[in-house]
Amino acid sequence: GNSVTQMEGPVTLSEEAFLTINCTYTATGYPSLFWYVQYPGEGLQLLLKATKADDKGSNKGFEATYRKETTSFHLEKGSVQVSDSAVYFCALTLTNAGKSTFGDGTTLTVKP
Amino acid sequence: GAVVSQHPSWVICKSGTSVKIECRSLDFQATTMFWYRQFPKQSLMLMATSNEGSKATYEQGVEKDKFLINHASLTLSTLTVTSAHPEDSSFYICSAHSLTGDEQFFGPGTRLTVL
Numbered sequence: 001g002n003s004v005t006q007m008e009g010p011v012t013l014s015e016e017a018f019l020t021i022n023c024t025y026t027a028t029g030y031p032s033l034f035w036y037v038q039y040p041g042e043g044l045q046l047l048l049k050a051t052k053a054d055d056k057g058s059n060k061g062f063e064a065t066y067r068k069e070t071t072s073f074h075l076e077k078g079s080v081q082v083s084d085s086a087v088y089f090c091a092l093t094l095t096n097a098g099k100s101t102f103g104d105g106t107t108l109t110v111k112p
Numbered sequence: 113g114a115v116v117s118q119h120p121s122w123v124i125c126k127s128g129t130s131v132k133i134e135c136r137s138l139d140f141q142a143t144t145m146f147w148y149r150q151f152p153k154q155s156l157m158l159m160a161t162s163n164e165g166s167k168a169t170y171e172q173g174v175e176k177d178k179f180l181i182n183h184a185s186l187t188l189s190t191l192t193v194t195s196a197h198p199e200d201s202s203f204y205i206c207s208a209h210s211l212t213g214d215e216q217f218f219g220p221g222t223r224l225t226v227l
Contacts (some may be wrong), residue, residue, distance in 0.1 A: 034215075036218070041221075041223075042220055042221065043118075043205050043218040043219050043220040043221040044156075044205065044207075044218040045218070046215065046217075046218075049215065089155065089156070093216070098144050098146075098161070098209045098216075099146065099161065100146075100158075100207075100216055102155050102156050103155065104154070104155045105154070105155050107153070
């Protein structure tokens with residue numbers, strides 16, 4: 001079956017620190033990979049995505065590269081801000097199915 | 113970008129009553145919508161896949177008679193929690209799958225509290 005494993009949280013960083021949230025996956029087939037962000041009391045927002053191996057998704061300073069050889073899609077940001085505090089979900093979708101499989105989420109808190 | 117709305121955003125009801133939650137894709141058509149449930153500090157649990165014009169497909173362990181799903185049009189799916197009980201209290205999130213591409217667009221969620 002398909003599964004997504006995320007780095008356990010919570011993660012607490014100081015403002016301007018470097019962020020890495022690890023994500024690895026197992027899938028039958030060739031999935032698209034996603035990072036979503038959820039702010040308190042809200043739904044999920046797409047942060048970035050990559051649809052094939054070696055693709056790099058990027059948005060708002062966040063980046064993640066689709067690594068087929070290591071089945072990973074780690075999220076990185078060079079300098080986090082307090083406003084980045086949220087829960088981050090890694091997910092995969094097999095394009096012919098539409099259903100997504102989500103990781104457990106990683107809570108990030110950035111302190112001033 | 114594509115927008116998905118949910119209504120209501122929160123609801124409080126008495127035990128034994130039924131609650132209907134609407135999910136609408138505002139500027140695109142969606143043949144498939146998904147309903148998720150999220151407990152505090154936990155991930156999303158897929159409840160069912162809602163297909164326009166056909167019966168929903170429920171995930172294992174989800175009671176289809178308790179969580180009624182109707183996908184009446186290409187822009188509207190509804191989830192009805194029948195005879196709600198306190199253990200049904202949760203955050204319910206829908207998403208709509210675009211006709212093209214592999215991306216899901218999520219609604220803002222509905223907070224259900226059953227007293």
